[in-house]
Amino acid sequence: MATTSETETVEQHRAERDARVAALRPAYQAELALGMDRLFEDRRETCPWCESKRLKVRLKTADYLQAKPGTFVLDQCADCRHIFQNPQLSKAGLDFYYRDFYEGLFEKELGAAFDSAGGDTGQRHIDRAKAMLTHLRPGRWLDVGTAAGEFCAGAKKVLPDTVFDGLDVGANVLKAKENGRIETAYQGFLPEHAETLAGRYDAVSMFHVLEHTVDQRAELEAARKVLRSGGHLMIEVPDPESHFAKLLGKYWVPWFQPQHLHFVSIGNLNRALRDMGFTVVAVDRREPHIPFDLLGGFGLMLLRFLPFRNEPWLSKKPGRNGTRLCKLFFTLGVPFFPVLHFLDRALAPLLRRTGFSNAYRVVARKN
Template identity: 45%
Template sequence: MRHSSPPPSPEQRASYRDALARGVDRFLHPPRTTCPWCDSGRLRQRLRTTDLLQRKPGTFTLDQCLDCGHVFQNPQLNEDGLDFYYRDFYDGYWEERAGETWASLRKAYEQRAAFAAPHVRPKTWLDVGTGHGHFCAAAADRFPGTVFDGLDRGECVELAARRGWIERAHRGLFPDLAPELADAYDVVSMQHYLEHTVQPLRELQAAAQVVRPGGHLFIEVPDPECRFSRILGRWWMPWFQPQHLHLMPMANLRRRLKDLGFTVVAQERCYFNGPVNLLYSAFLRMHNAAPAPDAPWFPAAPTQLQKTARQAMFLGALPLILTAKAADRLTGLLPSGARVTDAYRLLARREALDPA
């Protein structure tokens, strides 16, 4: 989790200085007064936090609907805000460390493929939000006869095609591309994608267009009902502000899929990448307590003293990190009813159209 990056160029730092000179309030829509999932007006504040990972400036609020339990960023990032906070995370300045992170998740990708395997024998599979295509490369071993395509809004999907990890790259927004992909795929997957979307209900409608009748939709998302979401508060990594815009309870997603003509055939509460809630929380605390590392959105590079202090703080925190890791292993032995897993996954079959 502690990757090194080259020093930012003067041009990169100047670009961020110009963007931040106008303030960060302009990156937010006006706040909502109703739930975007069920339209209830009974809302309460669930969390207020900052960007704990990149440490870009800004404060973000998550509200929760008291009727359906949906958790959502409010006010929500607008297009300029999405561009600013995603910038240099999955590509650009942080692209190398992002690639290393996704590559390290191969076991998680294999577990997701294994979850779907008893229920599907697809000829075609579309991975929405595929990034660099790491899941498709891993799942190909489990499904050797399947043609994997990927969809993403960034140029990373084109890189995945050049690497041969996907057959075809679809670049753009899923709801915009859905009409031309109607009934084209046996399986559509959305893995830790839906929580990033501006309008998750539109994304589900797009999936209902693209999955052919009798095909399947696979979804994995963070679980806002995880007990650690309350115990750890803002230090629970899956809150992942400001990128996670929506976190929906499993029951909400099941009901919406049923409304769209899907039948859930398998579900489970699971871990995104193993039991690491306490470990990641400890890392976030140290990362934010220590002097900031170098990055183009900071006004100046850290001094040598600040670099040394940061290294010393992480070294001194090693016992805390090891203790958190050991405690995570113990929580990993608890049954699913304990609600300590940080994600859940669903596999739903799109029912065949009535020939009448």
């Protein structure tokens, strides 16, 4: 049972959040009044990976995490099996759906959810560094999509002599430098910096970055450019061939709509890397698995059916009865959390080996 102090802390947090939502609501409502069409590009008639016209709808879903408005469609190519958002978010759409997510309103809530999602994230960073050590000991490493530099800080425990730099579009990369987690911070997208950074790095990492990018091949070409000859590229992405993707449907967390734009299969990625002048030296579907599918799927379902939420992109704050009903729905779901959390972890050793792994890793050497 929660103590009086804990209850007061929760109520204080809720009041502070409601105040932030109220301050943000006028700007969001003004933007939504401009219409939703501007948030999307025109629908594609061909696959962005192989140009095939044989497209079919894989699923339709919504933004269950933030409850921002919109319907999002994932198409799959019948020839190369590439899965992509269609129509894709426009520049305005990317700005709208990313705003107040990794930074701002949802930052602390999202950070707490990610920290609890996959167990020991610190150990995962160490394991990634060790995986690179089997191929080389990098003198300088660029972590693309570094956020606040958590990976670089963890990898330093294994590679104390490696200089880590970070690149990201948000302001957190600047904080990573201020906190001493990285040596140099680059803000923006990798292709924008590729010419300046050409041939500078022994290692480049992209951990759950490619799925967010508008042009995956352009990102890979940029990574090749900043690598020295013999340098290594390490990539982790959601595995669209995971059995969980079919089993859980729109409630499979790695679909992560509307932010994930492309889902490249392991075969397509390896062929693309070879065509660009890389040699694929390692493929791993076991270690990158994050044991969160059952709990995450249930969480998304619960969020979808919460009848009332107070968010600035919703037209008004829910009334007292709506808030109570929302709390009731959430309270009824809470007992399932520890059970699903336990199952995710207990089954992980088996799932990693049976096609249920939700992510894969590729390491490739620049020829």
